[in-house]
Amino acid sequence: MSELLLDMMNECDKDIGFMSDYDNPTRQYGCYFQQQFRHPMNKTDPNSPTIRESTWNAYLNGINRTNLQILDSVTVLKLLFDQTDPTKCIGVSYEYKGEMCTAIARKEVILSAGVFDTPKLLQLSGVDPEAWLEPFGIQVVANNAEVGRNFADQMAIYMAFETTEQVPALPWGADTCGWLLNSGLKPSNKNWTDVQIYCYSRFPALTLDFPIVGYDQILAYSQPPIPFVTFLVFNTQPEAQGFVKIQSLSPYDRPRIDHGWHNLSKYDQNNLQYGVDFVRNMTRSTEW
Known part of the structure; x- marks a missing residue:
């Protein structure tokens, strides 16, 4: 974060009764450039x-x-199972530089393909209830009703403010800081947090047409100083749950993703409202 915004954050924390020390014993704070x-x-x-x-x-x-x-630039096509023991995964088939390849494990296969591609690969490989696999003609290897379910994603609200000064903007992501807060909407101990607030020295509309590029190129992206600052309010413990489900037999096709946000609970609504009120209260402080 730019020095101007960082100094303002430290001062307004004092105004609204929060400690600026990330390692303080009473509240949890998070900071983009201090993650260890x-x-x-x-x-x-x-x-x-x-x-x-x-x-x-x-x-x-x-x-x-x-x-x-x-190996990079690899697309895993399917998990391979032992013919004598269908519950044992023994390897994967994958596409690499236009060639179809197979990797057989000596000990175990660890599937870590992310929130969306992990259930997609399991479903394409026959790990899911029959009701979801039958329309695609996929044989059930393991009837596991949890695959692709219980999907909970963080919902967020942007809050953009015009500033009286030009705010220096650093490369993408490097000018970010964040708080982790407890809304108090649910019984919990003091270390349980359910609200996260990021602060950026940019206006969100500048990123709507941002191209799909590599992460190293994103870090190298910069923009001139602008008279805006943006807060991003997250609900980190949402009650809303959705699902991830394949839409075809092709491992190259994206799955259907339903966040379950069409019917938010009172807690989810009040949680976001708490974060919005927190930002409004902070921007009314002396420093701002």
Whole structure:
């Protein structure tokens, strides 16, 4: 975030009674450029002391391992199951540089294809109730009624404000900070958060026609200073649930995605209202 906005945030936090310290013991805060995690010093000891780590020393340092092979621009077509034990996944079929390939696992297959493609691959491979697979002629391997269900996505509201000064804008995503808050709408302990608020030094309409590009190109994107600041209010614990469901036999086709937002509960509505009121209260503070 630009220094101008960051200074304003720190001051208005004091005005409305919040601590600016991300590591304070009473409230959880999140910040885009301070995300780290803890790693146990001794993985075999559940009570081992932990140390702070980042993506660099946890993942990128291991990229040169001799027993690690990474393929990019690959499309997984289907999961392969043992013919003698249909419940055991033994590999995957995939398309790589125009060729159809097969990878057989020595020990196990770990499916981590994201919220949308994970259920899509399972359904294309026969893991789902028969009612969803029968219209496509897919044989049921495992009747699992949870695949593609219970889909809960964060709903959000943009709030854009015109400023009296030109706000410096940094590369995409680098000028972002956020709060994690507890709305108090549900009984919980003080560390349970259900509202997240991001702040950007840009106007959201500038990104509506943003092209589909690689993440590195997004980070390199920048724009001149503008007289706008935008807040993005998230409901991080929505009650609304939808589903993800295949629409064809092709692994290249996108699945149908239903967020379940057409009938929001009172909690979901009040949660977003809490975040909107919080932003309005903050922008009325002395610093703003």
